[in-house]
Amino acid sequence: MAAGRTASRAAQALILAVVVGLLALLVTTTADHLQQRGIRSGFDFLLEPAGFSIGESLLPVEAEDSTLRAFAAGLLNTLRVALPGALLATLIGVLAGFGRLADNPLVRGLASAYVNAFRNIPLLLQLLAWYFLLTDLLPATDAALRVAPGVFLSKSGLALPWWVDGALEIPEPGGFGIDGGARLTPEYLAILLGLTFYSAAYIAETLRGAVEALPPGQRLSALALGMTPRQAFVLVLLPQAWRAALPPVTSQLLNLFKNASLAVAIGYPDLVSVAGTSLNQTGRAIECLAIVIAVYLLLSLLAAALSHRLEQRALRGQAA
Amino acid sequence: MSRLKAALAALALVSTPALAGKTLDAIKAKGQIACGVSTGVIGFSAADSQGQWKGLDVDVCKALAAAVLGDANKVRWVPLNSQQRFTALQSGEVDILSRNTTWSLTRDAALGLHFTAVTYYDGQGFLVARKSKVTSAKQLKNAEICVQSGTTTEKNLSDYFRTQGIKVKPVVFEKFEPSIKAFFSGRCQAYTTDASALAFIRTKEAPNPDDYVVLPEIISKEPLGPAVRRGDDEWFAVVKWTINALIEAEELGITQAKVDSLKASPDPAVQRFLGVGEDLGKSLGLDREWAARAVKAVGNYGEIFNRNVGADSPLKLPRGLNAQWNKGGILYAPPLR
Numbered sequence: 240m241a242a243g244r245t246a247s248r249a250a251q252a253l254i255l256a257v258v259v260g261l262l263a264l265l266v267t268t269t270a271d272h273l274q275q276r277g278i279r280s281g282f283d284f285l286l287e288p289a290g291f292s293i294g295e296s297l298l299p300v301e302a303e304d305s306t307l308r309a310f311a312a313g314l315l316n317t318l319r320v321a322l323p324g325a326l327l328a329t330l331i332g333v334l335a336g337f338g339r340l341a342d343n344p345l346v347r348g349l350a351s352a353y354v355n356a357f358r359n360i361p362l363l364l365q366l367l368a369w370y371f372l373l374t375d376l377l378p379a380t381d382a383a384l385r386v387a388p389g390v391f392l393s394k395s396g397l398a399l400p401w402w403v404d405g406a407l408e409i410p411e412p413g414g415f416g417i418d419g420g421a422r423l424t425p426e427y428l429a430i431l432l433g434l435t436f437y438s439a440a441y442i443a444e445t446l447r448g449a450v451e452a453l454p455p456g457q458r459l460s461a462l463a464l465g466m467t468p469r470q471a472f473v474l475v476l477l478p479q480a481w482r483a484a485l486p487p488v489t490s491q492l493l494n495l496f497k498n499a500s501l502a503v504a505i506g507y508p509d510l511v512s513v514a515g516t517s518l519n520q521t522g523r524a525i526e527c528l529a530i531v532i533a534v535y536l537l538l539s540l541l542a543a544a545l546s547h548r549l550e551q552r553a554l555r556g557q558a559a
Numbered sequence: 560m561s562r563l564k565a566a567l568a569a570l571a572l573v574s575t576p577a578l579a580g581k582t583l584d585a586i587k588a589k590g591q592i593a594c595g596v597s598t599g600v601i602g603f604s605a606a607d608s609q610g611q612w613k614g615l616d617v618d619v620c621k622a623l624a625a626a627v628l629g630d631a632n633k634v635r636w637v638p639l640n641s642q643q644r645f646t647a648l649q650s651g652e653v654d655i656l657s658r659n660t661t662w663s664l665t666r667d668a669a670l671g672l673h674f675t676a677v678t679y680y681d682g683q684g685f686l687v688a689r690k691s692k693v694t695s696a697k698q699l700k701n702a703e704i705c706v707q708s709g710t711t712t713e714k715n716l717s718d719y720f721r722t723q724g725i726k727v728k729p730v731v732f733e734k735f736e737p738s739i740k741a742f743f744s745g746r747c748q749a750y751t752t753d754a755s756a757l758a759f760i761r762t763k764e765a766p767n768p769d770d771y772v773v774l775p776e777i778i779s780k781e782p783l784g785p786a787v788r789r790g791d792d793e794w795f796a797v798v799k800w801t802i803n804a805l806i807e808a809e810e811l812g813i814t815q816a817k818v819d820s821l822k823a824s825p826d827p828a829v830q831r832f833l834g835v836g837e838d839l840g841k842s843l844g845l846d847r848e849w850a851a852r853a854v855k856a857v858g859n860y861g862e863i864f865n866r867n868v869g870a871d872s873p874l875k876l877p878r879g880l881n882a883q884w885n886k887g888g889i890l891y892a893p894p895l896r
Binding site: 273276277278279290291292293294295301302303367370371374375379380394395413414415418424425426503504505506508512515516518519520521522524 | 641642645646649665666669670671699700701702703705708711713714716717718721728729730731732733734737738740741744745746748788789790
């Protein structure tokens with residue numbers, strides 16, 4: 240028994256050594272080849288001026304700022320879409336999931352129409368559709384729609400009052416469209432809407448599946464105890480279904496984060512977009528891709544660890 | 560353990576790069592030139608409805624195939640997007656990158672490649688809607704400018720407006736179609752790219768070309784030309800001198816139609832060019848009729864220009880800087896002698 244365990248440990252160690260060895264070989268060979276071919280490599284370009292500016296960013300980036308700052312701004316832009324997107328997708332997904340289970344045939348029909356349409360159209364097409372819908376339908380920048388005092392809607396997006404340098408700045412019509420305040424551009428709105436509705440459809444389906452997978456006796460017992468159907472759903476079915484649904488839902492939210500990398504298709508300056516531009520400025524293809532891969536991997540692993548802890552807690556709740 | 564070592568050694572062997580140099584020999588052995596082109600830029604490199612590649616950059620590769628292999632059709636076309644292009648050349652996937660690529664110091668010195676010659680002098684400009692009443696790029700303060708990623712365009716944009724002390728907001732798209740669709744829907748106040756492409760976008764993509772104007776400012780120098788891998792001077796020379804031959808042919812009045820009849824010309828320069836007198840091909844590792852075959856396959860530079868981007872094409876671009884040095888342009892081929 241003990242001998243078997245030792246042998247298995249040794250085998251594992253050997254496999255690990257081989258994998259690490261191969262990776263090291265890959266890195267050193269690549270570096271050698273780049274040098275042989277006279278291609279400059281390394282990450283020094285991160286500290287050099289980016290040479291380009293980013294139009295839409297929480298962290299302003301001008302040409303003289305470092306490439307590192309541009310990457311940070313790209314990552315912030317990714318998170319600016321992914322975090323609200325995850326929140327909204329969960330909300331809409333839960334609502335649509337309930338809709339799929341509703342007794343009312345109209346609600347049920349609408350919910351399944353939504354889920355089927357959005358689950359079965361490729362996300363990239365949905366993003367382009369949202370984007371062109373927004374840019375075509377919204378009024379021209381010089382004829383912006385005043386939705387509320389200080390809130391304007393036009394082809395350049397939704398302009399809102401916002402604190403700038405400690406004072407509330409109210410947007411107003413200026414040279415090209417609307418100046419001042421904060422702006423949610425059509426690119427941002429399109430990627431946010433696209434990711435939210437796409438992921439919410441999957442979340443809805445997961446929830447429905449989780450509720451329907453519960454033994455029918457659960458609902459019947461609850462009803463027998465004198466609960467109303469609504470009470471039975473909220474107090475008995477949902478808490479159990481939620482636990483079963485948690486792992487697939489978190490993996491769906493992770494997908495949402497990764498799918499945010501499609502933003503470049505509709506002109507939103509996310510991490511991938513910034514990496515692509517840097518790649519073209521510097522020619523450091525391997526380095527730029529490595530950064531994107533590392534960032535996505537790191538954040539995904541972090542999110543996975545977080546969701547694992549949530550699951551553990553949910554399971555403990557079940558045991559208690 | 561020794562088996563593992565052997566495996567690692569084998570892997571290292573497999574992953575050793577193909578030896579640089581002798582591209583010309585490899586091309587002759589394969590009977591084919593691998594030519595990296597764009598995924599579709601009308602006038603420069605684009606596949607037509609029959610799947611035939613057409614354009615100025617395409618004709619450069621055809622001329623090379625004619626000069627080296629005696630057949631302009633012995634080309635394998637490899638469409639590359641702007642992010643793949645340098646890697647494809649560096650790794651040996653293509654023998655030549657003939658893909659509207661700007662020659663710059665960084666690209667020439669740090670990417671393991673060599674630009675050979677300029678085949679088109681371009682510059683970056685702006686397209687705006689006529690009704691915006693903008694007549695100069697200097698009026699674009701706070702404007703949003705649509706741009707396609709993956710070129711020197713974003714950098715030029717930053718440089719230019721920094722010099723002007725004006726802030727603009729670039730809206731950067733990965734692909735061409737969404738970028739111009741966004742511009743024509745009114746999302747941006749201006750669109751920027753190379754002037755040659757702006758002409759095409761205005762005439763072919765705009766709902767109504769008269770509603771749009773190209774601004775007078777040209778904000779950058781964009782010398783476009785083919786590049787080859789570093790470390791193979793022979794192949795570098797073949798590409799460079801084939802392009803020079805196409806330019807020289809125009810200056811000497813050697814056209815596609817007259818290549819054969821001009822062999823009787825008394826002009827020594829024409830004779831040399833056509834391989835009647837001296838054998839210029841030999842020093843390049845080619846035969847004496849290499850240049851004659853190149854011109855016979857695709858015509859001289861002037862014919863290539865007119866057919867693809869000039870007067871006989873939908874783009875109708877003026878010769879401008881791309882005219883011969885003695886006709887008001889800056890095209891100047893070193894002498895073939």
